[in-house]
Amino acid sequence: MTKKKVLLTRIFPKLATQLLEDAGYEVIAWDKEQPMPYGQMIEAAQSCNALFCTLTDKIDSTFLNACSHLDIITQYAVGYDNIDVEQATKLGIPIGYAPNAMTEATADIAFGLMIATARKMFFMNQKIKNGKWGYFDPVGHLGLELKDKTLGILGLGRIGMAMAQRCKGAYNMEILYHNRTANPNAEDQIEAKLVDFDTLISQSDVISVHCALTPSTQGIFNKSVFEKMKPTSLFINTARGGVHNEKDLIDALNNGNIWGAGLDVTNPEPMKPNNPLLTMENVCVLPHIGSATITAREEMAKMAATNIISFYEKGEVPFIVNPEVL
Ligand SMILES: NC(=O)C1=CN([C@@H]2O[C@H](COP(=O)(O)OP(=O)(O)OC[C@H]3O[C@@H](n4cnc5c(N)ncnc54)[C@H](OP(=O)(O)O)[C@@H]3O)[C@@H](O)[C@H]2O)C=CC1
């Protein structure tokens, strides 16, 4: 019997290839550090049965129509805003993903960025590297304290909850959140309060973004929103760069509408090295490393590979975005 072929679009953890090969699949893997070019991805997918991809791959309707023969697509990530799920569903292609594998890892980055921004850590480190560490300054380098402050979460799901738990436990923060549906578990466990979006942005000392990027969250943090935030507030985004408008964020920081920003995600990615955010005192930027721990990446590989194996062996996709296709 001929082996089913799986196209891997990036260099993924070896565990993914190992699991697939052990289960009898042939793996066709892109072996360069940069993402596989779109045209080459379509071409290579023609001779494959399944696709193992990630957030840097544009799986839009053109791709899907050109690759409608694919039996399954599995995403090595929890966010899947790079995939046109509606079109995949129309074509009957199941979309697997990897929820929860990186919840703790990403919450650590959000929590770390919050503290780093409050204390200008990245900028201060850069000062040392630039030979600008003068004497101990009795009145300079002042940051903010976080104890007893109010945390506002946009998107209190898996990662938002893990961030809220850290902030509650470490700093006794009051937790406000805005979701489309209530999260009773968070209300019980950490006394989180569901509020409308305007209350969230105007009453929080720290806003942390943890919702998916969708048409309704695209650019939601814009000029008028930053203007309603506290001048002493921090804006933390570890979700997707498209949720904030970068020019409006820069203006808000320059105008003093908000105090600082910590970003693990930008728009576009990668951020250009001459981006003004990189030289601002109260800004900390990381290159989308939320899920970058050994544990999280191995688990993501395992979940994404299991989606394919389980689909062919049992007709089930354990972690699926569009279950209606099965
Ligand atoms: N920086 C990184 O490396 C990583 C980034 N991410 C990003 O984090 C996101 C969240 O992941 P995860 O916590 O696992 O996802 P979840 O689905 O568990 O949580 C997302 C939450 O957002 C809420 N939400 C969705 N749409 C809206 C909206 N329009 N307004 C308000 N709330 C909304 C949802 O609640 P409701 O449906 O009730 O509105 C839900 O509670 C991912 O989609 C991904 O983009 C994830 C992993 C790593």
Ligand SMILES: O=CC(=O)O
């Ligand atoms: O950004 C990472 C993800 O898993 O989504």
